[in-house]
Amino acid sequence: FELYLDSADLGAIHALSASLPLAGVTTNPTILASSGQGLQQWLPALADIFRGQLRVHVQVVAVTTEAMVAEALELAALPYDIVVKIPAHAPGLAAIKQIKRQHDIPVLATAIYHVQQGWLAALNGADYLAPYLNRIDNLGQDGLGVVGDLQALIDRYHLPSKLLVASFKNVQQVLQVLKLGVASVTLPPDIARAMLAAPATDRAVEAFSLDWRGVHGERLSFQ
Numbered sequence: 001f002e003l004y005l006d007s008a009d010l011g012a013i014h015a016l017s018a019s020l021p022l023a024g025v026t027t028n029p030t031i032l033a034s035s036g037q038g039l040q041q042w043l044p045a046l047a048d049i050f051r052g053q054l055r056v057h058v059q060v061v062a063v064t065t066e067a068m069v070a071e072a073l074e075l076a077a078l079p080y081d082i083v084v085k086i087p088a089h090a091p092g093l094a095a096i097k098q099i100k101r102q103h104d105i106p107v108l109a110t111a112i113y114h115v116q117q118g119w120l121a122a123l124n125g126a127d128y129l130a131p132y133l134n135r136i137d138n139l140g141q142d143g144l145g146v147v148g149d150l151q152a153l154i155d156r157y158h159l160p161s162k163l164l165v166a167s168f169k170n171v172q173q174v175l176q177v178l179k180l181g182v183a184s185v186t187l188p189p190d191i192a193r194a195m196l197a198a199p200a201t202d203r204a205v206e207a208f209s210l211d212w213r214g215v216h217g218e219r220l221s222f223q
């Protein structure tokens with residue numbers, strides 16, 4: 001299983017990586033723009049913090065197939081572990097097809113709202129498929145249903161792609177997709193923090209600590 005943070009906030013990534021077994025981070029142009037840094041500053045800063053151990057998903061911003069392929073090649077040539085994100089619409093699917101037939105570059109098909117987009121991206125060889133769970137729900141449609149159908153197609157046809165489910169707005173959504181057997185999810189930092197929060201455990205630990213310290217002081221003693 002691969003767990004990602006959906007963020008370009010280096011402070012948040014660093015802080016959350018202490019408790020989370022992160023495979024890497026995912027970004028999109030909106031997320032990267034909010035970091036206030038260009039890729040040429042942000043990528044080395046991320047690599048410095050994690051010594052190159054994190055996988056980074058970076059989206060193309062070009063709009064034509066030809067320009068998306070060119071950007072993908074540029075990203076893949078950088079000295080980082082980059083997965084190139086390409087939108088799963090017609091020009092993007094054409095770019096994915098071209099890239100996967102001609103180059104050995106990891107690709108994620110992004111902005112998936114419909115099952116058929118994910119299926120076609122998988123047939124074109126996309127390594128990851130990113131359905132936008134909460135955004136689908138916000139259209140009055142069934143995000144969990146789309147994720148479940150895609151997972152069923154991957155399993156049934158032994159497709160080469162893994163689901164990397166994106167766009168979460170609460171912990172319940174995350175737990176629901178995990179039950180479907182998806183290969184990866186990407187969490188916004190606030191959802192990651194919500195998953196780490198356990199106030200009842202905090203209270204229990206505080207009570208244990210008070211009871212122990214009342215008798216023995218601050219630490220375990222073996223004498």
Ligand code: E4P
Nearest residue numbers: 006026027028135166167168
């Ligand atoms: C993935 O990287 C997507 O760009 C992202 O998860 C979309 O999430 P949002 O709906 O919170 O913007």
